[in-house]
Amino acid sequence: MKEKVILAYSGGLDTTVIIPWLKENYDYDVVCVCINVGQGNELDGLEDRAKASGAVNLYIEDVIDEFVDDYVVPCVKAGAVYENKYLLGTSMARPVIAKRLVEIARLENATAICHGATGKGNDQVRFELGIKALAPDLKIIAPWRIWDISSREEEIEYCKDHGIHLPFSADNSYSRDRNLWHISHEGLELEDPANAPDYDHLLVLGVSPEKAPDEGETLTLSFEKGIPTTLNGQSMKVSEIIEKLNALGGQHGVGIVDIVENRVVGMKSRGVYETPGGTILMEAHTALEELILDRDTLAYKKGIGDKFADVVYEGKWFTPLREALQAFVDSTQEYVTGDVKLKLYKGNIIKQGTTSPYSLYNESIASFTTGELYDHKDAEGFINLFGLSLKVRAMKQGGLK
Numbered sequence: 001m002k003e004k005v006i007l008a009y010s011g012g013l014d015t016t017v018i019i020p021w022l023k024e025n026y027d028y029d030v031v032c033v034c035i036n037v038g039q040g041n042e043l044d045g046l047e048d049r050a051k052a053s054g055a056v057n058l059y060i061e062d063v064i065d066e067f068v069d070d071y072v073v074p075c076v077k078a079g080a081v082y083e084n085k086y087l088l089g090t091s092m093a094r095p096v097i098a099k100r101l102v103e104i105a106r107l108e109n110a111t112a113i114c115h116g117a118t119g120k121g122n123d124q125v126r127f128e129l130g131i132k133a134l135a136p137d138l139k140i141i142a143p144w145r146i147w148d149i150s151s152r153e154e155e156i157e158y159c160k161d162h163g164i165h166l167p168f169s170a171d172n173s174y175s176r177d178r179n180l181w182h183i184s185h186e187g188l189e190l191e192d193p194a195n196a197p198d199y200d201h202l203l204v205l206g207v208s209p210e211k212a213p214d215e216g217e218t219l220t221l222s223f224e225k226g227i228p229t230t231l232n233g234q235s236m237k238v239s240e241i242i243e244k245l246n247a248l249g250g251q252h253g254v255g256i257v258d259i260v261e262n263r264v265v266g267m268k269s270r271g272v273y274e275t276p277g278g279t280i281l282m283e284a285h286t287a288l289e290e291l292i293l294d295r296d297t298l299a300y301k302k303g304i305g306d307k308f309a310d311v312v313y314e315g316k317w318f319t320p321l322r323e324a325l326q327a328f329v330d331s332t333q334e335y336v337t338g339d340v341k342l343k344l345y346k347g348n349i350i351k352q353g354t355t356s357p358y359s360l361y362n363e364s365i366a367s368f369t370t371g372e373l374y375d376h377k378d379a380e381g382f383i384n385l386f387g388l389s390l391k392v393r394a395m396k397q398g399g400l401k
Helices: 013-026 046-052 064-078 089-108 123-134 152-161 238-251 276-292 295-313 320-332 378-386 388-397
Strands: 004-008 029-036 057-062 112-114 139-141 175-178 183-186 217-224 227-231 256-262 268-274 338-345 348-355
Touching: 004 013, 004 089, 013 029, 013 046, 013 112, 013 152, 029 046, 029 089, 046 057, 057 089, 064 089, 064 227, 064 238, 064 276, 064 295, 064 320, 089 112, 089 123, 089 183, 089 295, 123 139, 217 238, 217 276, 227 238, 227 276, 238 276, 238 338, 276 295, 276 338, 276 348, 295 320, 378 388
Parallel strands: 004 029, 004 112, 029 057, 112 139
Antiparallel strands: 175 183, 183 268, 217 227, 217 338, 256 268, 338 348
16 A cells, blocks of 8 residues: 655645655645635636546545634734834744644545745745644655756746646746735746835735725724634634735735745745735734733733734744743733724725723823823922933033033
């Protein structure tokens, strides 16, 4: 009986080519596993394609709610944004995919897991760190680091030589990764940072701000302990909220990011990310936190959020550090409950009011009208003490005693 390999299968050209390549070079039975994290119609026709390419079986695993609840929501609560722009769409999905690949490998008694990530990208790191953390005994195969194939044309020719009919052409297109949270775009004109993105050709989830409606749209999001629970008063799963926000945000040109980021492997990479729903959620959560969290916690949490983003981006989800960071974040979310009203208008998200039963904002204190909770005279002593070191330094430098 042949040994089995689990192939992380998308149905695209790369992973289709990998099936006959694995059989030819390793004599494995290939079990394809496609993890549905919200790719939409990209999953259509996968079973026939996998079997026709030589796979012995195909699993299509729907983990959308697990992806959202256990990976996206913690990042939202943390305010995790990589290098000030990237909302971690691909990064958050890789650990849940790796986890399910390992689970299927155990179910099938497989000896290896194979992925189609290139030797230049971040995903090879994310997949393999996840697999190593969960199943250190399993062999990992990364064809792009092994084989002699170097182009899309060579991949297509390889399949033809092995009698595999493909619904693909050698036409150039963007390299994309899609899930419920976002879609990423790389390649073509984006490879030169001097070029402006061709948004008319590129965008999938929405339109550019210039083509958004002239009338804005207002919405209200409610949170309980940092987790979004309702949209415009209607209770629904977080995955459903994201899906509806994607449609609303995309329509109004929200959530388009053009970034040159620093990859884990050391190079810079330019890409465009569409994250309409995620951008709205992040903005709403931030607005609520600034009303509820005290100054010291809010400031410290910003650093934790940045570190959380780094850990997720680098594929270190299944680590004690991520667990510890998330425990801190969860402790800060105990009172992050309330409603946030936002207006979407031509790529902008404009606050329209925030309320919470746990708000630390006190109108009597903050008002320009003197209230009974604050005596302006108290500020004099505070400033004298707060600025004492500055005054002493200035006196010393000026030769005063």
